[in-house]
Amino acid sequence: MYIVQVLSTTAPLMLAYYLASLGHSIVEKSGVLNLAIDGVFVLSVAVAFAQAIYTWNNPLIPVVISVASSIAVGLILVYTTSKLPVSHGAIGLSLMFLCYGLSGVIGVPARTQQGLTGQEVGYPISPVSSVWVLLYIVVVGLGFLLHYILERTKLGAMIKASGEDPLVAEALGVDVLKTRILAGVLGFALIGLGASAFELLYTRIWREGTGIGHGWIAFAVSLSSGRHPLLGIITAFLFALLYEYRFSILAVGLPREMADALPYITAITAMVIYMATPLKTKLKTPKSLGKPFFKEERTI
Amino acid sequence: MASISLVVVKRVKPLPSWVAPLLSFTLGIAVATVLLWIVTLGRTDPIVVLASIGRALAMPQLLLKNFALLTIVGIGLLVSFKASVFNIGGEGQFYFAIIAATWIALFSGVGAIAIINKVLMLVVGVLLAGFWALIAALPRGFLGIDEVPVTLLMNYIAYYIVDYLVFNPWREPKYKYPRTPTIPEESWFIRIPGTTGTIELILLTVVVMAGIWYLMNNTRLGLAINVMGSNPNVLRVVGINPSLIVVSSLVISGMIVGIAGVSYLAGEAHLITIPAEACTPMLGYTGILVAWLSMLRIAYVPVAAYIVSALINAGINIQIAGAGKASVVDVFIGTILLIYSISVIFTEYSVKIIVKR
Numbered sequence: 001m002y003i004v005q006v007l008s009t010t011a012p013l014m015l016a017y018y019l020a021s022l023g024h025s026i027v028e029k030s031g032v033l034n035l036a037i038d039g040v041f042v043l044s045v046a047v048a049f050a051q052a053i054y055t056w057n058n059p060l061i062p063v064v065i066s067v068a069s070s071i072a073v074g075l076i077l078v079y080t081t082s083k084l085p086v087s088h089g090a091i092g093l094s095l096m097f098l099c100y101g102l103s104g105v106i107g108v109p110a111r112t113q114q115g116l117t118g119q120e121v122g123y124p125i126s127p128v129s130s131v132w133v134l135l136y137i138v139v140v141g142l143g144f145l146l147h148y149i150l151e152r153t154k155l156g157a158m159i160k161a162s163g164e165d166p167l168v169a170e171a172l173g174v175d176v177l178k179t180r181i182l183a184g185v186l187g188f189a190l191i192g193l194g195a196s197a198f199e200l201l202y203t204r205i206w207r208e209g210t211g212i213g214h215g216w217i218a219f220a221v222s223l224s225s226g227r228h229p230l231l232g233i234i235t236a237f238l239f240a241l242l243y244e245y246r247f248s249i250l251a252v253g254l255p256r257e258m259a260d261a262l263p264y265i266t267a268i269t270a271m272v273i274y275m276a277t278p279l280k281t282k283l284k285t286p287k288s289l290g291k292p293f294f295k296e297e298r299t300i
Numbered sequence: 301m302a303s304i305s306l307v308v309v310k311r312v313k314p315l316p317s318w319v320a321p322l323l324s325f326t327l328g329i330a331v332a333t334v335l336l337w338i339v340t341l342g343r344t345d346p347i348v349v350l351a352s353i354g355r356a357l358a359m360p361q362l363l364l365k366n367f368a369l370l371t372i373v374g375i376g377l378l379v380s381f382k383a384s385v386f387n388i389g390g391e392g393q394f395y396f397a398i399i400a401a402t403w404i405a406l407f408s409g410v411g412a413i414a415i416i417n418k419v420l421m422l423v424v425g426v427l428l429a430g431f432w433a434l435i436a437a438l439p440r441g442f443l444g445i446d447e448v449p450v451t452l453l454m455n456y457i458a459y460y461i462v463d464y465l466v467f468n469p470w471r472e473p474k475y476k477y478p479r480t481p482t483i484p485e486e487s488w489f490i491r492i493p494g495t496t497g498t499i500e501l502i503l504l505t506v507v508v509m510a511g512i513w514y515l516m517n518n519t520r521l522g523l524a525i526n527v528m529g530s531n532p533n534v535l536r537v538v539g540i541n542p543s544l545i546v547v548s549s550l551v552i553s554g555m556i557v558g559i560a561g562v563s564y565l566a567g568e569a570h571l572i573t574i575p576a577e578a579c580t581p582m583l584g585y586t587g588i589l590v591a592w593l594s595m596l597r598i599a600y601v602p603v604a605a606y607i608v609s610a611l612i613n614a615g616i617n618i619q620i621a622g623a624g625k626a627s628v629v630d631v632f633i634g635t636i637l638l639i640y641s642i643s644v645i646f647t648e649y650s651v652k653i654i655v656k657r
Contacts, residue, residue: 035388035448039634080642084308085649089386089448090641093588098634104627105339208627213577216456223449257464264453275445285446294308 008132010240012125015139016198018236020218022146023190025227027074029150030183031163031176033290034219035092036077037191039099041215044070044195046103049206050110052121052199063196070192071185073099078184082177085294104208111206122204140233147229159183163286166293176293194218217243220267226274226283239263307652320644321593321600325607327643328636329353336631349618356614357607364497365568366583366609367602368505369560373587374594374601375512376556381596382516383528383549389436389451390584392458393554395576396432397425397561399462402470402572405483405565417487418500418566425562426555432458433554440550441543447550455584462576470572479573489567498567504559512556513598525549557584582626586612589637608633 020041027034044066051062073095081088113119125131150156158179161169166176195211203210221239225231239262242249246259274283333346356363373390380387387393401421405411410420436454440447472481489498516522524545527534532542560583565572573579590608594600615629 033448035452076638083306084642085645086641089388090592091638093388093585094634094637094641096634097585097630098638101627101630101632101634102335102339105336105631108627109340109343209578213456216453219449220453255464255468257460257467260463261457261460264456267453268450271445271450272439272443275443290446290448 005127006241007136008127008129010237010244011132011135012197012202013244014237014240015135016194016202016214017218017221017240018139018143018194018232019197020191020194020215021221021225021232021236022143022229023187023192023194024219024222025187025225025229025232026146026150026159026183026190027078027187028222028227028289029163029286030078030159030180030187031166031286031288031291031293032078032081032180032184033088033092034077034187035089036073036095036099037219038212038215039096039103040070040073040188040191041195041198041218042209042211043073043099043103043106044192045199045203045211046107046206048196048199049121049210050106053110053114053119056119057121062200063193066196066199067189067192070188070195074184074188074191075181078180079177082180082293085292087292088290100212103211107206107210108208111208114206120204121206122200124204125201143229143233150229155179155182160286163288166288191215191218217263220263223267224263224270226270226279227286228283231283235266239266303656305654305656307654308649309652311648311650315647317595317647320640320647321595321604323643324593324636324640328639329611329632331639332632332635335635336628344618349614352617353610353614356610356617359613360606361495363606363609363613364492364495365501366496366612367605368497368501369564369581369583370587370590370605370609371505371602372508372560372563373557373583374590374605375508375598376553376560377587377591378553378594378596378598378601379512379516379525379556380549380553381529381591383525383545385437385440385528385546385550385553386448387433387436387451387550387553387557388448388585388588389433389454389554390557390587391455391580391582392451392584393429393432393557394561394564394584395458395462395580397429397558398565398569398572399465400428400558401425401562401565402480402483405487406470406481411484412486414486417484418489421487421566422504422559422562426558429558429561430551430555433551433557434547437547437550437554441546456577459575459577459580462572463574466572466574466576472571478575480571482571483565487566488570489563491567498563501563501567504563508556508559509598509601515552516598521545521548557587560587586633589633592637593640611636 024034024037047069048062048066051065055061077091077095080086080091150159158174161174162176162179170176198211198214217239221232221235224235242259242262246256249259250256274280333349336344336349337346377387377390404421404424405417410417436447436450439445439450466480467478470480472479489500491498524535524540528542528545535542535545564581586608590601590604593604611632612629615632618628
């Protein structure tokens with residue numbers, strides 16, 4: 001019974017981290033270094049909150065607009081990095097700043113309105129509800145579906161080829177720009193969905209800065225699992241569990257901050273392990289991740 | 301049917317290097333102003349925003365602190381960027397220097413002894429910041445693990461270490477606020493009247509600029525760092541281990557950022573407030589903007605730092621629809637950086653629009 005309770009209290013956060021990390025993994029599998037993730041996550045959280053306020057908790061509109069804004073920012077990242085010889089890191093970090101800023105500018109007026117009307121946002125689902133079982137099944141199913149797409153379909157092969165060696169992929173007839181845009185739309189939609197889950201199912205409140213750092217945890221989930229959709233289920237659950245129970249580990253004598261820092265420590269350790277051990281063949285970073293992809297064109 | 305396509309072509313002759321930064325500042329400010337106007341549904345007056353930036357630019361005495369701190373951080377990051385090592389971990393190095401300096405000032409017993417305290421704060425602060433950078437530098441140098449995610453994630457680890465220290469052993473005992481006690485007044489940097497700067501900070505800025513200029517232009521290590529950025533194989537040919545150059549550039553970078561951390565504590569904050577991840581002045585991140593916009597030239601770092609510090613001050617004055625200063629500043633910084641990151645390639649490339657019939 002205790003296990004069921006742990007599973008259901010961890011569910012909202014696990015859902016948010018896992019969806020966002022799945023999206024991040026797909027984007028990076030296609031070779032685009034995604035440093036915008038925390039910014040996009042925070043922006044989508046603010047958009048979901050603001051729309052929930054303005055639409056009186058409409059079940060659909062906040063999620064749709066939040067996902068759309070995530071895709072919009074993601075497309076800027078994917079298009080510029082695949083069309084022009086620009087630095088992935090620079091574009092990603094710029095978008096991160098821009099999204100942090102926009103989230104404040106978008107969220108604060110909605111927060112002010114909330115102060116006047118007392119409107120509540122999100123869905124407080126009871127921890128004993130069977131909805132969580134359903135959500136777990138859907139999310140884990142999604143993980144398996146994406147794993148299947150990546151490993152067994154042509155689209156998956158195209159995405160991975162674009163991330164490993166885009167020039168060779170292009171020579172073999174893959175349209176790298178199109179593939180990355182496709183991966184970007186899918187990936188950022190999932191990141192936006194994760195952020196909506198974070199706001200509407202998990203925090204259900206908003207103030208300036210809500211969500212900052214949680215995008216990086218999703219980033220850490222993805223890195224720790226070697227961008228593998230199925231391994232991500234485990235890391236997302238563990239990091240969500242750690243965050244949810246960070247006050248409880250005080251009882252064991254460990255400081256709460258240790259739990260806060262653990263996802264990041266795990267991610268870095270995992271990167272080192274995946275690079276330095278035989279796990280490399282399956283879980284290492286895509287070879288061309290973050291490398292400018294640019295065919296110089298001389299003919300006019 | 302006619303199809304239109306964009307083709308990126310290399311220029312025969314590159315544009316002058318100042319074009320991209322100038323373009324991104326002017327266009328960036330314009331775009332950000334319009335963006336704010338749109339997102340707030342017309343509630344921000346573009347004229348007020350621009351006037352606020354203009355006023356901030358015209359008041360150097362109020363910019364002094366951020367200008368000097370950003371110059372130091374910018375120079376520090378430049379050292380690693382020159383080697384094509386992207387130190388995004390300025391925040392963590394900044395805070396590790398603060399941890400060391402706070403310990404010296406509060407708990408080492410020398411906090412109230414003039415001169416020795418400040419010297420020790422700087423030395424230990426710089427060393428600890430360098431150590432934090434070293435942790436990311438070793439796997440980058442010897443295992444080839446991308447330093448960008450590592451330094452970035454280490455910022456958060458550093459924040460939480462600060463949170464732990466301040467929340468538990470270092471917490472001020474009187475009211476139990478989430479902060480340390482104020483460091484002894486003897487360890488404060490001396491404020492220059494009428495400005496936001498301190499004497500020591502200005503001295504340190506000059507020393508850092510001169511020192512790094514000398515390092516980069518007149519020493520073997522500086523040359524190797526420059527070569528590392530363009531062609532690491534040359535280093536192998538002349539018998540220098542590129543791994544060591546990577547490690548030293550990142551560690552030096554972290555140490556310089558550490559100087560800014562100590563100066564921030566001794567000149568401005570005088571205590572640590574937590575949660576660090578929310579209370580940080582974000583100079584480790586904003587410094588990236590400064591270093592990039594300087595086109596990695598030491599002489600241009602202060603110019604970029606001046607403009608960015610003006611934007612920070614302007615953001616503080618613009619209270620848009622109740623959104624805090626940080627949000628507005630971030631919109632400006634993000635837009636300018638984005639435009640710069642894209643426009644900088646047009647120094648060497650141009651875009652042609654081709655219509656095929």
